Amino acid sequence: MDIKTNNFLSIEQIRDQYLTEQGTQQKQYTSNISFKDIFEVKSKETAGQEVRFSKHAMNRLKDRNISLSDNQLERLNDAALKAERKGIKETLVLVDSLAFIVNVPNNTVVTAMDSTEAAENVFTNIDGAVIN
DSSP: OOOOSOOOOOOOHHHHHHHHHHHHHHHHHHHOOOHHHHHHHHHHHHHTOEEEEEHHHHHHHHTTTOOHHHHHHHHHHHHHHHHHHTTTEEEEEEHHHHHHOTTTTTTEEEEEETTTTTTOOOOOOOSEEEEE
């Protein structure tokens, strides 16, 4: 059998070429900054920011005719900051007659209710509470 050589690369040649290119590109993006350093910078950026309201929480506020005063919003932010300092991940925050569930790492209010909605007084999936 007469085998003719062609100009096609073998799978091994392509693999080696691809891995060499990937290794070169990988080195371009590598730096001496650790994950911890990046995490601390991002944490400081979010610290002191006001809590955000999820779409669900915004709908609950609207449906339940709940409006927050500037003072209540400030107290909610303060409570979220206190929860973060204590290492709480999901917290119940009570501000006057309002109850909020806040995802602390994301600094996001996930739901809100007033005292009439919280009649059962049972809150699940939280690992802390802040009464402010």
